[in-house]
Amino acid sequence: MRGEGRDAVVRKMSRKWARISISLMTAGLLLAFVGVMADTYMPIVPGFALLGAAVGVKLTKLRCPYCTAFATTPQWFGNDNKKCRKCKRFIQYDY
Numbered sequence: 308m309r310g311e312g313r314d315a316v317v318r319k320m321s322r323k324w325a326r327i328s329i330s331l332m333t334a335g336l337l338l339a340f341v342g343v344m345a346d347t348y349m350p351i352v353p354g355f356a357l358l359g360a361a362v363g364v365k366l367t368k369l370r371c372p373y374c375t376a377f378a379t380t381p382q383w384f385g386n387d388n389k390k391c392r393k394c395k396r397f398i399q400y401d402y
């Protein structure tokens with residue numbers, strides 16, 4: 308397998324930050340949705356702030372642990388055998 312031996316240590320991505328990112332994204336979408344439904348922009352502004360924070364977490368904390376490329380969709384549970392788009396290594400979560 309490519310990369311084995313050169314880097315046999317399994318590095319893992321933080322589940323904690325994956326969950327934080329998903330939570331922020333869900334809350335942001337919910338607020339934006341409520342704003343659209345109620346026809347008021349008041350909840351949309353913090354909604355987009357939360358979405359921005361979710362993207363920020365994704366870009367800073369959820370990178371490929373091997374090559375630090377922008378990695379993958381955060382998962383709440385499980386390890387779906389996600390591969391890094393760049394270095395093609397499997398990305399595992401720490402728990």
Ligand SMILES: [Zn+2]
Pocket residue numbers: 371372373374375376391392393394395396
């Ligand atoms: Zn990678």
